[in-house]
Amino acid sequence: MTPVSTRTYLRRRHGRPTAVLGAAVLALGLAACAPGSTGGEEGGTETEASDVETDVAAMGDVTLTVWDQEVRGGQDEQIEELNAAFMEQYPNVTIERDSRSFNDLRQTLRRAITGDAAPDVVQANNGRTDMGQFVQAGLLRPLDGYAEVYGWTERFPESVRALASYTEDGATFGEGHLYGLAQVGEVVGVWYSKSKLDGLGLEIPTTTEEFEAALEAARESGDLPIQFGNLDGWPGIHDFGFVQNQYVSREEIRDLGFGREGASWTSEANVTAAETFTDWVESDYFTEGFNGLGYDPAWQAFADGEGTFLVAGTWLLADLEAAMGEDLGFFLPPVGPSGEQAVTGGTGLPFAITEASENPDVAAAYIDFITSEDAMTAIADAGNLPVVDADPSAVDGAQAEVFQAWETAGEQDALVPYLDYATPDSYDLLTAQVKALGGGSTSSEEFLDALESEYTSFTSENTGG
Amino acid sequence: MADTLSRARAGRRHGGPPGEPGRIAYLYLAPALVVFALFLLFPLLRSVWLSLYEWNGLTVGTWVGLDNYTAVLTDPALRRPFLNALLLIGFFSFVPVVLGLGLAGLMARNPLRGSGFFRTVLFLPQVVALVVVGVAWQDIFAPAGQLNGLLRWVGLDSWTRAWLGDPTFALVTVGVVGTWVGTGLCVVLFLAGLAKVPRELYEAARLDGARPVREFFAVGLPALRGEIAVALTLTVVAALRTFDLVYVMIGSTGQSTRVPSYEVYDRAMLKGEVGTGVTIALLLTAVILVATVLINRLAERADS
Secondary structure, eight states: OOOOOHHHHHHHHHOHHHHHHHHHHHHHHHHHSOSSOOOSSTTOOOOOGGGOOOOGGGGOSEEEEEEEOOOSHHHHHHHHHHHHHHHHHOTTEEEEEEEOOHHHHHHHHHHHHHSTTOOSEEEOOSSIIIIIHHHHTTOBOOOHHHHHHHTHHHHSOHHHHHTTEEOTTSOOBSSSEEOOBOSBEEEEEEEEEHHHHHHTTOOOOOBHHHHHHHHHHHHHTTSOSEEOOOTTSHHHHHHHHHHHHHHSOHHHHHHHHHTOTTOOTTSHHHHHHHHHHHHHHHTTOBOTTGGGSOHHHHHHHHHTTOOSEEEEEGGGHHHHHHHHGGGEEEEOOOBOTTOSOOEEEEESOOEEEBTTOSOHHHHHHHHHHHTSHHHHHHHHHTTOOBSSOOOGGGSOHHHHHHHHHHHHHHHTTOEEOOGGGSSTTHHHHHHHHHHHHHHTSSOHHHHHHHHHHHHHHHHHHHHHO | OHHHHHHHHHHHHHHSOTTOOOTHHHHHHHHHHHHHIIIIIHHHHHHHHHTTEEOOSSSOOEEOTTHHHHHHHHOHHHHHHHHHHHHHHIIIIIHHHHHHHHHHHHHHHSOOTTHHHHHHHHHHHHHSOHHHHHHHHHHHHSTTSHHHHHHHHTTOGGGOOOGGGOTTTHHHHHHHHHHHHHHHHHHHHHHHHHHTSOHHHHHHHHHTTOOHHHHIIIIIHHHTHHHHHHHHHHHHHHHHTOOHHHHHHTOSOOGGGOOHHHHHHIIIIISOOHHHHHHHHHHHHHHHHHHHHHHHHHHHHHHO
16 A cells, blocks of 8 residues: 655656656766767778779679769750660669759769768769769779779869869878869859950950950940859859959869869969059959849840850760850960969869779779760760860860860869868858958958968968868 | 466456546557657667767777767757847747737738738748748848849948858848748738638727727737647747758858758768767757747647
């Protein structure tokens, strides 16, 4: 006859203290194990050239999972065709393709690549917060062995390979091991209207002096010199970079862009570049209120005939050509006081092999296949710029000019990286700072000081640690 | 032992107040509890757990205890987003409530023809997806958009600017859209509240010689306390968790337009600072919780 005491009764009835206790125990239990998986060694497992198997047909039934972001018309078709051709050549291989938009891929890849069912081949964004972190976490395999066997080192120029190269600790970008191969190339140059340039009685400007004269002539004729929409922020990195290309040496831009020691944002050349950018803004060479104009409306306005020039990437080729036809032209940034051709650019997202892949040899054969000569022809046919084998004589119109620019950039070793590759916070900083500089709320000195302090604090920490 | 237990159990069932549900009640609650635990409690606990680590989402996280909280609370770069959220509360919440009170007062007093239609139109912004709303307003605020066009047309050329690209005005434009979205909700809520006020009260006020404005403050407003609390709660929460409008209309540019939800997305999803991102999310949740409790406390106190 033990009556239930009031306390026990209450506790049983409300169960509150138990629940709280339970939650606490649960929390403690959770605390015991850290989130995330151990992953691989820093830098990933290397396959020696001598261990590489290239005979895919002899590898038995294999399913290869590929995550790409080629969702746009021509590119999507091109990948589908290449996948089908690969499976036809090797009936023992089944490709499971998962294509997502760029943003979607960026946001989901992190989870996928660490999961149990990680894909074999992924398209990873080149930057530090993506590929860099994956390399550091040992989630991607270095491809140097494969590069030797498949001849990628000779086939892809150093400036292109650098954009998918990291040291094993993921700290140094642009050097070290090769972690991926891209299908397409891209440069940020000048799109122009042929009829308008003709109307001004001008040739394609090849020097900064000539280009500034053309801008002035365009303005006097009553047209907008450079169409520019910077609401999204990142176009500002391209347009500022375009000016910087003309004043600052390639080596310095590369050091700044890859976040390597030895350069300075406050160098004389960078000061002139920043001042020139504000000069152009003050001279009304850019669209009025560009900070409030979106990127898409801007290039669409250019296609509609508003503006003589548009500083933008070659990825607009298909869209602009559809709208402007034969009137569309493209040239590389003019050569300025730096005395050498420089152009911001790089590659599309590189295809990489995950550490979790059970068939890295098949994955490598696949990457070789989709970057082969035949593949490059398919890419050119789809209206894109293949990263290698871009033959200007095989195409016509603006595409030929784009191919020519890419070839020149390659021959002259003119390619410099996007400035926001430098540090994990560079993107935010640059977008905000270029907006402020263009909007007149910051001086060119403050602008450069802000970039310099981010750059120096990153490089000293990165090399020190 | 077993005997005691069963007797105790039996005793309880018989000894409880009449009509007291037995343990079977938990069975009925179980489905809801399971769903709640699975989709709310577990993620919340997991977030708390993640907030105690420095984790990039890739490798094994490092236990840092409460360091993330100290970092978030002392990071000057994070003060601005929360201040920005305060500004948005003004636009998303206070302005719509005041406007809504005025409009509802007018509409309730002068029943015009087709008031159902107007109510629907006022409520429409609530129905449209915010992403669509953002894109449409982006056009209006564009440098060559309708707003600047209107300003030029009336001769206010010097007022035109790149609204969305201007550090001073960008967030205000988002706020204006918030006001546009929120006002309809408030009007409809308040109209419903006013409809339940007995006519006699108005008549009595009128007999006492109250003019329309006084009548509204004496009769209408007190009756709307509950609705005002609901409207404030909904709109303050909407202001604090704003993400879509900022993301669509402005994107990731500059400190002047950062809001807390955007920081969460940026840190956790893009930069690989999961611990910091989750910590901001938890603090934001706490702020929202406190704000809701405060609003409802105030409404209750006014009631008694």
